[in-house]
Amino acid sequence: MTPFHLAFPVSDLEETRAFYADVLGCAIGRSSDTWVDFDLFGHQMSAHLRPGAGKAARDGKVGGIVVPIPHFGVVLEMAEWTALAERLEARSDVEWIEKPQVRFKGEPGEQATLFICDPSGNALEFKGFRSMDKVFAH
Incomplete structure (x- = not known):
């Protein structure tokens, strides 16, 4: 299987980093001031800062x-x-x-x-x- 990539909006990068790393156990990949990549069970997930992003x-x-x-x-x-x-x-x-x-x-x-x-x-x-x-x- 090849990895899937998904970019998704988040309202706070530090909270997001803590959740995906500490709660889900994701390794953190590359990042900048406006985005961060995570390894979610072998898939590349890119959280992008978007203040005011809505809830599902x-x-x-x-x-x-x-x-x-x-x-x-x-x-x-x-x-x-x-x-x-x-x-x-x-x-x-x-x-x-x-x-x-x-x-x-x-x-x-x-x-x-x-x-x-x-x-x-x-x-x-x-x-x-x-x-x-x-x-x-x-």
Whole structure:
């Protein structure tokens, strides 16, 4: 798999740096006064300073849960997802949108999922699959 790149707006670079490095465990890449790159599970995420950047709307629904639009995240092997979910649940400073759960249980697209917000209000989803062969199952 090749890495994906995403540039996204943030309202405060220092808060963003702390969240992605300390909470999510991302390595920090290149940066300037107006942007910073992170390694999010092997993908290049570029946070760009945009004061007043808006929060994701929390009015979508998929499989009976709130799905903020827009959102971004990573699909992980189940063991890695479980470790991330446990690490996040142990913290008191995580803004949860949806706590860890399994969606589409018993269906071809069964997946573990969780949604959190970064300090700028960007919504992130992390999915876990027992087999990566099931990511696009229908």
